[in-house]
Each structure stands twice: as C-alpha cells, then as structure tokens.
Amino acid sequence: MSKKTSYYLGIILTIIIGTILYIYLCCSVCCGKDGCENKKTETESVVMPDIKEVTKNAFYISDADGDFNIKFNDNFNFTTSDFAILEPVSENVENGVSKLKTYLLDNPLKTVDITGFYKSDEANNSAYPNLGLARANAVKNYLILHDVSSKQIDTYGALNDAITPNDSNTLFGPVKFGIQTIDASNTAALEAACDALRANPLVLHFQTGQASINLTPEQRQKIADMSHCVDKLGVKLQVVGHTDNTGNAANNVILGKKRADFAKGYLVKNGILENTIVTSSKGPHAPIADNATEAGRAENRRTEITIN
Structure with a gap:
C-alpha cells in the first residue's frame, strides 16, 4: 500500500470515528441517557388536545302511547351559565310548538315533560335548584305564551356533562321532551x-x-x-x-x-x-x-x- 493511499485511508477513518463519537456524545448530552431515539419517540408521542364536537340536540317530541311524533334539527338554545332562551326561535320550533298545542288540546289527559340540561361547570344564577330546571321553566313559559296550558306541562332539571357548547358558548338544544298520560293519583x-x-x-x-x-x-x-x-x-x-x-x-x-x-x-x-x-x-x-x-x-x- 502506497504512502499516499495510507494517508487517504487515515483521513477516512478519522472522519468515520469522529462522526460516531459526535453522534454518541451529542445525543447523550442533548437527549438524555436513553439517546436521541428516545427523544424522537417522545416527540412523536405528543398527544394533540381533544377537540370535542359541538352538541346539537334536535327538537324531538314523541308519544309512545299515541300518534304524535315530530322532529326538527332546530331547538331552544341557551348561552352557558344562563337560562334565557336565545332569540330568535326558529320557524321549525314555532311550528312544532303549534302542533304540540293542538295535540294537547285534543288530548287533555296528556302532559308534556320538559327536562333542561346543565353542565357541572356552569354557574347557576337562577332562583331554581339547578340551571337545568331554570331552562325547562323558560321553555315552559314559551309554551304558555303560545297557548299551551300550564296544567299540561311538567318541568325537570338534569346534569349532563356530555353537552358541548360552540366557541361562542352557545348550547344548542340542552332540553328534551316527552309525552305522558296524567296520573290522577298525583293530585x-x-x-x-x-x-x-x-x-x-x-x-x-x-x-x-x-x-x-x-x-x-x-x-x-x-x-x-x-x-x-x-x-x-x-x-x-x-x-x-x-x-x-x-x-x-x-x-x-x-x-x-x-x-x-x-x-x-x-x-x-x-x-x-x-x-x-x-x-x-x-x-x-x-x-x-x-x-x-x-x-x-x-x-x-x-x-x-x-x-x-
């Protein structure tokens, strides 16, 4: 092997050894004792924040013991930590309330149950035990103002942390409805x-x-x-x-x-x-x-x- 060839081989070996030492020493200092592969794994395992889908409950009322059944994608909406119905109420909801009024007039022994939902992180600024009941009563008053008899309306409140508002803190339809037959023994x-x-x-x-x-x-x-x-x-x-x-x-x-x-x-x-x-x-x-x-x-x- 000529002196010139030995010289070039020496340079090549020096570069290879230097690269290996650089990788080992740098990764040990910068990435910790587990090396750069660990750092790469950590970077790849970063969990993105869970983005919840906005809840949009339909305006749905059905009588299991009768022939009344309506469903619209619109509903009564509220701002978080508030119990005032957001205006305007959609035309679909207005039409649904009109149909409900007619059904209840034709069936005086029927009642409509309104359950308002609330989240555990909402502030209750109402006079009621919970914000869900306050929302149900707001919807009740809307029905009364549209000529539904208060004697055929029952209101309830329920905790529901599954409902998710949009970025503007609007809750779409945090209420549900049901039709019941009046139980005279409750009087x-x-x-x-x-x-x-x-x-x-x-x-x-x-x-x-x-x-x-x-x-x-x-x-x-x-x-x-x-x-x-x-x-x-x-x-x-x-x-x-x-x-x-x-x-x-x-x-x-x-x-x-x-x-x-x-x-x-x-x-x-x-x-x-x-x-x-x-x-x-x-x-x-x-x-x-x-x-x-x-x-x-x-x-x-x-x-x-x-x-x-």
Whole structure:
C-alpha cells in the first residue's frame, strides 16, 4: 500500500470515528441517557388536545302511547351559565310548538315533560335548584305564551356533562321532551305539597335596592315548588312586604310594598309569569319578633312569599 493511499485511508477513518463519537456524545448530552431515539419517540408521542364536537340536540317530541311524533334539527338554545332562551326561535320550533298545542288540546289527559340540561361547570344564577330546571321553566313559559296550558306541562332539571357548547358558548338544544298520560293519583300529593308551602312560606330578608337575592338550597326548592303549584292548581303567588316599627307607619307600608315589588321583579326575571304574582304590604302591622331589639327589628324587615 502506497504512502499516499495510507494517508487517504487515515483521513477516512478519522472522519468515520469522529462522526460516531459526535453522534454518541451529542445525543447523550442533548437527549438524555436513553439517546436521541428516545427523544424522537417522545416527540412523536405528543398527544394533540381533544377537540370535542359541538352538541346539537334536535327538537324531538314523541308519544309512545299515541300518534304524535315530530322532529326538527332546530331547538331552544341557551348561552352557558344562563337560562334565557336565545332569540330568535326558529320557524321549525314555532311550528312544532303549534302542533304540540293542538295535540294537547285534543288530548287533555296528556302532559308534556320538559327536562333542561346543565353542565357541572356552569354557574347557576337562577332562583331554581339547578340551571337545568331554570331552562325547562323558560321553555315552559314559551309554551304558555303560545297557548299551551300550564296544567299540561311538567318541568325537570338534569346534569349532563356530555353537552358541548360552540366557541361562542352557545348550547344548542340542552332540553328534551316527552309525552305522558296524567296520573290522577298525583293530585293529592301535589295539594299536600302546596299546603305545606302555605304553612311555611318563603321568607326573604334584604334591603330595597339590592341587585340580587342570595338563596339557600331550601329556598330555591321552595320557589320551584311554588311555581309547580301555580302551574297545576291555578293559584297565585302572594308576595307581602313587612317592616319594623321605626318611623312613620304610613311610610313603612309604602316601604313594605317596594320590597314586595322588588321580590316580584326577581321572580319575574327568573321566569315566573308576572300575571301570577300579587304584591301587597302590611308595613309594621304584622311583626314576628320584638321591635324593642335590633335583632327583632331585623327579623321584622322581611318579605314573605306564599301561595293563596
């Protein structure tokens, strides 16, 4: 082998050895002890975020024991954490409600069940136990305003984390419907529940000018029960304002009425129809505690809500 050939072979071997050492040393430092193949595997195994498909529930009502069956791709829509129906309601839904009204008129022993859905991460700013029930009541009021009898409507709420809004936080059709036959045996239970509300009315303590009312779970349930009694028995909500005996009695009667009207506005905002609510004031004339103490006066400054 000539000296020149040995020289070139030496260069080639140097390049090969240098490349091997570079790959080994660089990968050990840059990629960790498992080498560059591990880094490549890690890069390839990156999981892309799970993009959920927007839920779009159809407006579907069927009577398993009758011949009523309608289905439209449109439905009642809501914004997340809200219970007001988004306007406008589609023409298909309007036509469906008209057909439902006719069917219920022809079948007075039938009722329509409305179940509103809500997600666990939504804020419940309604007066009802959950946002699903508030949505169902909003749809109920829409039906009532389109001449469906409230006595043929039942409302429910249900948790459903499977519903997915769009990028604008719109929930498409978070409600479902069903048709049932009225069970006459439920009437006695309903009347008993309404009698319990008469005996134990909802009592609110707040100041005129308050922007909102914070309700306990028990108070929310009372409002839901009262709404049910109004719908089924045709009774009205009675909202009575009370004050302590501080100041002029005539002015306190006016103040009590303002408090009652504020509570009425809150109920109307939460979907209870205005014409089902009657307000009045007893001012300082019906105390429930001793006006000689501040604690007693605070108890007397109240608004009571019950049914007639």
